[in-house]
Amino acid sequence: MNRPPEDILLEINGLRTYFFTEEGVVKAIESIDLVVYKSETLGLVGESGSGKSVTALSILGIVPDPPGKILQGEVIFHGQDLRKLSDSDMRKIRGNQIAMIFQDPMTSLNPVFTVGDQISEAIMLHQKVTKKEAREKSIKIMSLVGIPSADERVDNYPFEFSGGMRQRVMIAMALSCNPELLIADEPSTSLDVTIQAQILELLKATSEEFDMSIILITHDMGVIAEMCDRVAVMYAGYICESGDIMIIFKSPYHPYTRGLLGAIPRPDAEREDLTIIRGAIPNLINPPSACRFHPRCDYWMEGLCESVLPEVLEIESGHKVRCHIYSDAGKAWMQKHGEAREIGKIPKSAVGK
Numbered sequence: 001m002n003r004p005p006e007d008i009l010l011e012i013n014g015l016r017t018y019f020f021t022e023e024g025v026v027k028a029i030e031s032i033d034l035v036v037y038k039s040e041t042l043g044l045v046g047e048s049g050s051g052k053s054v055t056a057l058s059i060l061g062i063v064p065d066p067p068g069k070i071l072q073g074e075v076i077f078h079g080q081d082l083r084k085l086s087d088s089d090m091r092k093i094r095g096n097q098i099a100m101i102f103q104d105p106m107t108s109l110n111p112v113f114t115v116g117d118q119i120s121e122a123i124m125l126h127q128k129v130t131k132k133e134a135r136e137k138s139i140k141i142m143s144l145v146g147i148p149s150a151d152e153r154v155d156n157y158p159f160e161f162s163g164g165m166r167q168r169v170m171i172a173m174a175l176s177c178n179p180e181l182l183i184a185d186e187p188s189t190s191l192d193v194t195i196q197a198q199i200l201e202l203l204k205a206t207s208e209e210f211d212m213s214i215i216l217i218t219h220d221m222g223v224i225a226e227m228c229d230r231v232a233v234m235y236a237g238y239i240c241e242s243g244d245i246m247i248i249f250k251s252p253y254h255p256y257t258r259g260l261l262g263a264i265p266r267p268d269a270e271r272e273d274l275t276i277i278r279g280a281i282p283n284l285i286n287p288p289s290a291c292r293f294h295p296r297c298d299y300w301m302e303g304l305c306e307s308v309l310p311e312v313l314e315i316e317s318g319h320k321v322r323c324h325i326y327s328d329a330g331k332a333w334m335q336k337h338g339e340a341r342e343i344g345k346i347p348k349s350a351v352g353k
Protein backbone atom coordinates (compact mmCIF):
# COMPACT_ATOMS: atom_id res chain seq x y z
CA MET A 1 0.00 0.00 0.00
CA ASN A 2 1.21 3.52 -0.75
CA ARG A 3 2.11 5.49 2.34
CA PRO A 4 1.64 9.30 2.51
CA PRO A 5 4.32 11.42 0.78
CA GLU A 6 5.61 12.76 4.13
CA ASP A 7 6.67 9.17 4.97
CA ILE A 8 9.08 9.06 2.02
CA LEU A 9 12.74 9.07 3.07
CA LEU A 10 14.39 8.51 -0.30
CA GLU A 11 13.00 8.83 -3.80
CA ILE A 12 14.78 7.86 -6.98
CA ASN A 13 13.40 9.12 -10.29
CA GLY A 14 14.56 8.07 -13.75
CA LEU A 15 18.06 7.02 -12.68
CA ARG A 16 20.38 5.95 -15.49
CA THR A 17 23.96 4.78 -14.90
CA TYR A 18 26.28 3.53 -17.63
CA PHE A 19 29.90 2.30 -17.63
CA PHE A 20 32.04 3.41 -20.56
CA THR A 21 34.50 0.54 -20.96
CA GLU A 22 36.93 -0.40 -23.72
CA GLU A 23 34.63 -3.25 -24.73
CA GLY A 24 31.65 -0.90 -25.05
CA VAL A 25 29.04 0.96 -23.03
CA VAL A 26 27.60 -1.19 -20.22
CA LYS A 27 24.01 0.00 -19.72
CA ALA A 28 23.88 -1.12 -16.10
CA ILE A 29 20.89 0.95 -15.02
CA GLU A 30 18.53 2.09 -17.71
CA SER A 31 15.66 3.58 -15.75
CA ILE A 32 14.99 3.17 -12.04
CA ASP A 33 12.16 4.74 -10.05
CA LEU A 34 12.09 3.76 -6.40
CA VAL A 35 10.77 4.98 -3.08
CA VAL A 36 12.04 4.09 0.40
CA TYR A 37 9.73 4.93 3.27
CA LYS A 38 10.79 5.86 6.80
CA SER A 39 11.47 2.89 9.11
CA GLU A 40 10.92 0.22 6.46
CA THR A 41 13.12 -2.51 5.06
CA LEU A 42 12.99 -2.53 1.29
CA GLY A 43 14.42 -5.56 -0.48
CA LEU A 44 16.16 -5.09 -3.81
CA VAL A 45 16.30 -8.52 -5.41
CA GLY A 46 17.47 -9.97 -8.69
CA GLU A 47 20.21 -12.13 -10.20
CA SER A 48 23.83 -10.98 -10.20
CA GLY A 49 24.24 -8.36 -12.89
CA SER A 50 20.73 -6.98 -12.59
CA GLY A 51 22.02 -3.58 -11.37
CA LYS A 52 21.29 -3.79 -7.63
CA SER A 53 24.74 -2.78 -6.39
CA VAL A 54 25.11 -0.09 -9.06
CA THR A 55 21.82 1.37 -7.79
CA ALA A 56 23.31 1.51 -4.27
CA LEU A 57 26.54 3.14 -5.50
CA SER A 58 24.48 5.64 -7.51
CA ILE A 59 22.45 6.61 -4.42
CA LEU A 60 25.65 7.32 -2.52
CA GLY A 61 27.34 9.01 -5.48
CA ILE A 62 30.28 6.61 -5.41
CA VAL A 63 30.03 5.06 -8.86
CA PRO A 64 33.68 4.72 -9.94
CA ASP A 65 34.18 7.50 -12.52
CA PRO A 66 35.73 6.60 -14.96
CA PRO A 67 34.39 4.30 -16.28
CA GLY A 68 30.99 4.83 -14.60
CA LYS A 69 28.69 7.81 -15.07
CA ILE A 70 25.26 8.68 -13.76
CA LEU A 71 23.70 10.10 -16.88
CA GLN A 72 20.35 11.21 -15.57
CA GLY A 73 17.83 11.04 -12.78
CA GLU A 74 17.20 12.38 -9.29
CA VAL A 75 18.06 10.92 -5.89
CA ILE A 76 15.91 12.89 -3.48
CA PHE A 77 16.74 12.56 0.23
CA HIS A 78 15.03 14.87 2.69
CA GLY A 79 13.74 16.92 -0.21
CA GLN A 80 17.18 17.61 -1.73
CA ASP A 81 18.62 16.02 -4.84
CA LEU A 82 21.83 14.32 -3.74
CA ARG A 83 23.14 14.48 -7.30
CA LYS A 84 23.25 18.27 -7.10
CA LEU A 85 25.27 18.39 -3.87
CA SER A 86 28.95 19.28 -3.81
CA ASP A 87 31.47 16.55 -2.93
CA SER A 88 31.97 17.98 0.55
CA ASP A 89 28.21 18.17 1.26
CA MET A 90 27.83 14.61 -0.02
CA ARG A 91 30.63 13.44 2.28
CA LYS A 92 28.65 14.80 5.25
CA ILE A 93 25.68 12.62 4.27
CA ARG A 94 27.66 9.46 3.45
CA GLY A 95 28.37 7.43 6.55
CA ASN A 96 26.34 9.86 8.61
CA GLN A 97 22.73 9.95 7.37
CA ILE A 98 23.18 7.17 4.80
CA ALA A 99 25.55 4.29 5.57
CA MET A 100 26.44 1.19 3.60
CA ILE A 101 27.71 -2.26 4.41
CA PHE A 102 29.21 -4.54 1.79
CA GLN A 103 29.22 -8.27 1.14
CA ASP A 104 32.85 -8.84 2.07
CA PRO A 105 33.88 -6.89 5.18
CA MET A 106 37.55 -7.67 4.53
CA THR A 107 37.51 -5.40 1.47
CA SER A 108 36.04 -2.54 3.51
CA LEU A 109 38.13 -2.83 6.68
CA ASN A 110 41.69 -1.57 6.66
CA PRO A 111 43.94 -4.47 7.74
CA VAL A 112 46.60 -2.22 9.31
CA PHE A 113 44.34 -0.39 11.79
CA THR A 114 42.52 -1.82 14.79
CA VAL A 115 38.75 -2.09 14.46
CA GLY A 116 38.40 0.39 17.33
CA ASP A 117 40.45 2.99 15.45
CA GLN A 118 38.34 2.46 12.34
CA ILE A 119 35.00 2.80 14.14
CA SER A 120 36.31 5.81 16.11
CA GLU A 121 37.47 7.47 12.90
CA ALA A 122 33.97 7.13 11.42
CA ILE A 123 32.50 8.66 14.58
CA MET A 124 34.98 11.57 14.72
CA LEU A 125 34.43 12.34 11.04
CA HIS A 126 30.80 13.23 11.66
CA GLN A 127 30.51 14.09 15.36
CA LYS A 128 32.29 16.62 17.56
CA VAL A 129 33.77 14.19 20.09
CA THR A 130 37.22 13.62 21.55
CA LYS A 131 39.29 10.55 20.71
CA LYS A 132 38.50 9.12 24.16
CA GLU A 133 34.75 9.65 23.72
CA ALA A 134 34.87 8.10 20.24
CA ARG A 135 36.62 5.04 21.67
CA GLU A 136 33.99 4.69 24.40
CA LYS A 137 31.24 4.99 21.80
CA SER A 138 33.00 2.36 19.66
CA ILE A 139 33.06 -0.10 22.57
CA LYS A 140 29.40 0.57 23.28
CA ILE A 141 28.32 0.03 19.69
CA MET A 142 30.50 -3.09 19.39
CA SER A 143 28.70 -4.57 22.42
CA LEU A 144 25.37 -3.57 20.94
CA VAL A 145 26.06 -5.57 17.78
CA GLY A 146 26.97 -8.62 19.85
CA ILE A 147 30.77 -8.56 19.89
CA PRO A 148 31.77 -10.15 23.21
CA SER A 149 34.43 -8.49 25.43
CA ALA A 150 34.18 -5.37 23.28
CA ASP A 151 36.41 -3.39 25.65
CA GLU A 152 39.27 -5.79 24.82
CA ARG A 153 38.45 -6.58 21.22
CA VAL A 154 38.36 -2.89 20.33
CA ASP A 155 42.17 -3.10 20.07
CA ASN A 156 42.19 -6.12 17.75
CA TYR A 157 42.93 -6.01 14.04
CA PRO A 158 40.41 -7.22 11.44
CA PHE A 159 42.33 -10.48 10.80
CA GLU A 160 41.77 -11.43 14.45
CA PHE A 161 38.00 -11.62 13.87
CA SER A 162 35.98 -14.39 12.19
CA GLY A 163 33.93 -13.56 9.04
CA GLY A 164 30.71 -13.15 11.04
CA MET A 165 32.40 -10.95 13.66
CA ARG A 166 33.98 -8.80 10.94
CA GLN A 167 30.53 -8.24 9.47
CA ARG A 168 29.37 -7.20 12.97
CA VAL A 169 32.26 -4.71 13.06
CA MET A 170 31.07 -3.31 9.71
CA ILE A 171 27.53 -3.02 11.04
CA ALA A 172 28.89 -1.28 14.18
CA MET A 173 30.78 1.16 11.96
CA ALA A 174 27.68 1.81 9.84
CA LEU A 175 25.48 2.34 12.91
CA SER A 176 28.03 4.48 14.76
CA CYS A 177 26.56 7.73 13.41
CA ASN A 178 22.95 6.64 13.79
CA PRO A 179 22.08 6.75 10.05
CA GLU A 180 18.52 7.16 8.83
CA LEU A 181 19.15 4.83 5.92
CA LEU A 182 21.38 1.77 5.81
CA ILE A 183 22.17 0.15 2.48
CA ALA A 184 23.17 -3.47 3.08
CA ASP A 185 24.63 -5.07 -0.06
CA GLU A 186 24.44 -8.86 0.30
CA PRO A 187 25.52 -8.49 3.96
CA SER A 188 25.35 -12.19 4.77
CA THR A 189 26.14 -13.88 1.45
CA SER A 190 29.76 -14.69 2.25
CA LEU A 191 28.93 -16.20 5.66
CA ASP A 192 27.84 -19.70 6.61
CA VAL A 193 24.15 -20.29 7.16
CA THR A 194 23.94 -20.01 10.96
CA ILE A 195 26.03 -16.83 11.00
CA GLN A 196 23.93 -15.48 8.11
CA ALA A 197 20.81 -15.86 10.22
CA GLN A 198 22.48 -14.06 13.15
CA ILE A 199 23.59 -11.13 11.00
CA LEU A 200 20.13 -10.76 9.46
CA GLU A 201 18.55 -10.96 12.91
CA LEU A 202 20.98 -8.28 14.11
CA LEU A 203 20.07 -5.99 11.20
CA LYS A 204 16.39 -6.46 11.94
CA ALA A 205 16.82 -5.69 15.65
CA THR A 206 19.03 -2.64 15.07
CA SER A 207 16.70 -1.20 12.41
CA GLU A 208 13.93 -1.24 15.01
CA GLU A 209 16.16 0.09 17.79
CA PHE A 210 17.61 2.89 15.62
CA ASP A 211 14.31 3.55 13.80
CA MET A 212 16.26 3.23 10.58
CA SER A 213 15.24 2.33 7.03
CA ILE A 214 17.17 -0.38 5.23
CA ILE A 215 17.67 -1.15 1.56
CA LEU A 216 18.59 -4.82 1.63
CA ILE A 217 20.25 -6.02 -1.55
CA THR A 218 20.16 -9.75 -2.13
CA HIS A 219 19.60 -12.40 -4.77
CA ASP A 220 17.84 -14.58 -2.20
CA MET A 221 14.04 -14.43 -2.12
CA GLY A 222 14.10 -16.41 1.16
CA VAL A 223 16.04 -13.56 2.83
CA ILE A 224 13.57 -11.05 1.38
CA ALA A 225 10.66 -13.01 2.85
CA GLU A 226 12.26 -13.03 6.31
CA MET A 227 13.42 -9.44 6.43
CA CYS A 228 11.49 -7.03 4.24
CA ASP A 229 8.30 -4.97 4.30
CA ARG A 230 8.40 -4.27 0.58
CA VAL A 231 10.37 -5.62 -2.34
CA ALA A 232 11.56 -4.27 -5.70
CA VAL A 233 12.55 -6.92 -8.25
CA MET A 234 15.32 -5.82 -10.62
CA TYR A 235 16.21 -7.23 -13.99
CA ALA A 236 18.94 -5.94 -16.32
CA GLY A 237 18.75 -2.32 -15.25
CA TYR A 238 15.00 -1.99 -14.72
CA ILE A 239 12.65 -2.60 -11.81
CA CYS A 240 10.15 -5.03 -13.20
CA GLU A 241 7.87 -5.36 -10.16
CA SER A 242 7.54 -3.78 -6.72
CA GLY A 243 5.11 -3.89 -3.83
CA ASP A 244 4.34 -5.13 -0.35
CA ILE A 245 6.03 -8.38 0.49
CA MET A 246 2.77 -10.25 1.13
CA ILE A 247 1.26 -9.14 -2.17
CA ILE A 248 4.34 -9.99 -4.23
CA PHE A 249 4.72 -13.44 -2.64
CA LYS A 250 1.04 -14.29 -2.96
CA SER A 251 0.37 -12.72 -6.38
CA PRO A 252 3.51 -12.19 -8.43
CA TYR A 253 2.50 -10.48 -11.68
CA HIS A 254 5.77 -10.33 -13.57
CA PRO A 255 7.06 -13.52 -15.23
CA TYR A 256 10.55 -12.86 -13.78
CA THR A 257 9.27 -12.44 -10.20
CA ARG A 258 7.28 -15.59 -10.70
CA GLY A 259 10.42 -17.40 -11.82
CA LEU A 260 12.42 -16.20 -8.81
CA LEU A 261 9.68 -17.27 -6.41
CA GLY A 262 9.30 -20.59 -8.12
CA ALA A 263 13.01 -21.25 -7.63
CA ILE A 264 12.87 -21.06 -3.81
CA PRO A 265 13.52 -24.57 -2.54
CA ARG A 266 11.15 -25.79 0.18
CA PRO A 267 11.39 -29.02 2.13
CA ASP A 268 7.90 -30.12 1.05
CA ALA A 269 8.36 -29.21 -2.62
CA GLU A 270 9.15 -31.85 -5.20
CA ARG A 271 12.14 -31.23 -7.47
CA GLU A 272 9.85 -30.80 -10.47
CA ASP A 273 7.94 -28.07 -8.60
CA LEU A 274 10.99 -25.81 -8.79
CA THR A 275 11.05 -23.30 -11.63
CA ILE A 276 14.08 -22.79 -13.81
CA ILE A 277 14.47 -19.43 -15.47
CA ARG A 278 16.09 -20.47 -18.71
CA GLY A 279 19.08 -18.60 -20.11
CA ALA A 280 21.17 -16.05 -18.24
CA ILE A 281 21.20 -12.36 -17.50
CA PRO A 282 22.12 -10.59 -20.77
CA ASN A 283 25.33 -8.80 -21.62
CA LEU A 284 24.44 -5.20 -20.88
CA ILE A 285 26.76 -3.83 -23.56
CA ASN A 286 24.28 -5.06 -26.08
CA PRO A 287 21.11 -5.84 -24.12
CA PRO A 288 17.92 -7.24 -25.66
CA SER A 289 15.68 -4.52 -27.06
CA ALA A 290 12.55 -3.14 -25.30
CA CYS A 291 11.67 -5.63 -22.52
CA ARG A 292 15.14 -6.94 -21.69
CA PHE A 293 13.63 -10.13 -20.26
CA HIS A 294 11.97 -11.17 -23.54
CA PRO A 295 14.54 -13.81 -24.67
CA ARG A 296 13.97 -15.69 -21.39
CA CYS A 297 10.25 -15.13 -21.03
CA ASP A 298 7.68 -17.90 -21.52
CA TYR A 299 5.02 -15.25 -22.15
CA TRP A 300 6.87 -13.30 -24.87
CA MET A 301 4.47 -11.69 -27.33
CA GLU A 302 6.47 -11.68 -30.53
CA GLY A 303 6.39 -8.37 -32.35
CA LEU A 304 5.48 -6.45 -29.21
CA CYS A 305 7.72 -7.25 -26.24
CA GLU A 306 10.96 -6.89 -28.21
CA SER A 307 9.84 -3.66 -29.92
CA VAL A 308 7.98 -1.61 -27.30
CA LEU A 309 9.26 -1.06 -23.76
CA PRO A 310 6.36 -1.73 -21.38
CA GLU A 311 5.35 1.17 -19.12
CA VAL A 312 5.17 0.79 -15.34
CA LEU A 313 1.56 0.07 -14.39
CA GLU A 314 0.11 0.32 -10.88
CA ILE A 315 -1.98 -2.82 -10.59
CA GLU A 316 -3.23 -1.95 -7.11
CA SER A 317 -2.13 0.59 -4.50
CA GLY A 318 1.66 0.34 -4.24
CA HIS A 319 1.92 -2.76 -6.47
CA LYS A 320 3.66 -1.83 -9.73
CA VAL A 321 4.65 -3.99 -12.67
CA ARG A 322 6.42 -3.39 -15.98
CA CYS A 323 5.05 -6.01 -18.38
CA HIS A 324 2.89 -6.08 -21.51
CA ILE A 325 0.64 -8.81 -20.15
CA TYR A 326 -1.21 -5.98 -18.36
CA SER A 327 -0.78 -3.18 -20.91
CA ASP A 328 -3.38 -2.12 -23.49
CA ALA A 329 -0.89 -2.99 -26.24
CA GLY A 330 -0.51 -6.47 -24.73
CA LYS A 331 -4.26 -6.98 -24.50
CA ALA A 332 -4.62 -5.89 -28.15
CA TRP A 333 -1.85 -8.36 -29.14
CA MET A 334 -3.61 -11.23 -27.31
CA GLN A 335 -6.92 -10.38 -28.97
CA LYS A 336 -5.32 -10.17 -32.41
CA HIS A 337 -3.45 -13.45 -32.02
CA GLY A 338 -6.22 -15.23 -30.10
CA GLU A 339 -3.65 -16.24 -27.48
CA ALA A 340 -4.04 -15.64 -23.76
CA ARG A 341 -1.00 -14.78 -21.64
CA GLU A 342 -2.47 -15.46 -18.23
CA ILE A 343 -0.12 -15.69 -15.30
CA GLY A 344 -1.19 -19.03 -13.92
CA LYS A 345 -1.14 -20.44 -10.42
CA ILE A 346 1.42 -19.18 -7.94
CA PRO A 347 4.45 -21.50 -8.02
CA LYS A 348 3.94 -24.26 -5.49
CA SER A 349 7.32 -23.74 -3.91
CA ALA A 350 6.47 -20.13 -3.03
CA VAL A 351 3.07 -20.83 -1.47
CA GLY A 352 3.03 -20.30 2.25
CA LYS A 353 5.78 -17.70 2.26
Ligand code: SF4
Binds near residue numbers: 297322
Ligand atom coordinates in the same frame (compact mmCIF):
# COMPACT_ATOMS: atom_id res chain seq x y z
FE1 SF4 B 1 7.54 -11.28 -20.90
FE2 SF4 B 1 6.62 -9.49 -22.63
FE3 SF4 B 1 6.17 -9.16 -20.03
FE4 SF4 B 1 8.60 -8.86 -21.05
S1 SF4 B 1 6.83 -7.60 -21.48
S2 SF4 B 1 8.07 -9.94 -19.21
S3 SF4 B 1 8.63 -10.45 -22.62
S4 SF4 B 1 5.39 -10.82 -21.33
